[in-house]
């Protein structure tokens with residue numbers, strides 16, 4: 001399975017937001033509209049139900065609804081990676097099997113959270129998911145939220161299996177990212193997680209990126225990736241700096257997801273508010289978000305001509 005894994009799956013993946021109706025229930029039609037919005041933007045695929053997708057705030061039935069809507073809308077047009085991690089191994093396995101039944105391309109998971117688990121427990125948790133389907137598996141390392149840092153020794157052990165094809169590295173250390181790439185080897189995918197460090201992550205060996213802020217500016221990350229591949233590093237650095245100015249503003253709202261969802265609504269893509277305890281933006285934020293949306297559109301126009 002691993003022979004051409006990098007060329008098959010490398011690229012830009014939007015960590016997709018979930019879409020709810022006004023009462024806060026998953027709205028499949030809104031999910032479909034959001035997924036459709038991303039087709040044709042040059043991305044490789046979508047990462048569904050991850051941090052940005054609030055999978056961890058949804059029950060299993062809701063997570064299935066979101067994935068089903070995505071698959072009904074864009075199956076075959078975009079590569080779909082599904083975050084199936086839940087606190088219990090049992091539910092994670094249930095979601096893994098559902099992802100396979102839906103025709104998703106890859107499954108991925110964080111460790112179980114809340115309990116401070118030893119490495120052997122996290123390994124067992126992931127292994128049950130890996131064994132439950134024939135799909136490739138991507139380890140999701142996000143130590144700042146889970147409290148668990150993937151060690152290179154555990155990675156080396158897991159990566160011996162054909163089905164374990166990569167790591168989504170959302171930790172901030174590009175040194176660790178490089179170590180994961182070296183440990184996994186040539187035919188092992190490493191995705192950059194921190195959007196602010198996309199270019200740095202690529203330089204240190206990442207094969208692409210998976211990010212939440214891509215959802216409001218996919219064109220800029222696709223362009224940044226192209227600039228890197230074509231070795232236009234100075235121009236790439238200029239663009240990353242502009243992107244970071246935008247991200248810094250997005251991070252200044254009550255929640256990042258609330259801000260991004262509001263920006264999408266300004267483009268006619270309604271996704272509802274983020275789910276509590278993630279806070280929505282308030283009416284007093286609307287004017288500055290409209291201004292930020294204009295800034296994104298101008299940056300896209302400047303750098304892509306679109």
Ligand SMILES: CC(=O)N[C@@H]([C@@H](O)[C@H](O)[C@H](O)CO)[C@@H](O)CC(=O)C(=O)O
Nearest residue numbers: 015050051052170193194195210211212
């Ligand atoms: C810690 C965190 O949430 N990191 C995000 C970034 O996209 C992040 O939102 C961005 O870099 C802004 O800080 C992603 O790595 C997470 C992600 O891809 C996901 O939604 O699963």
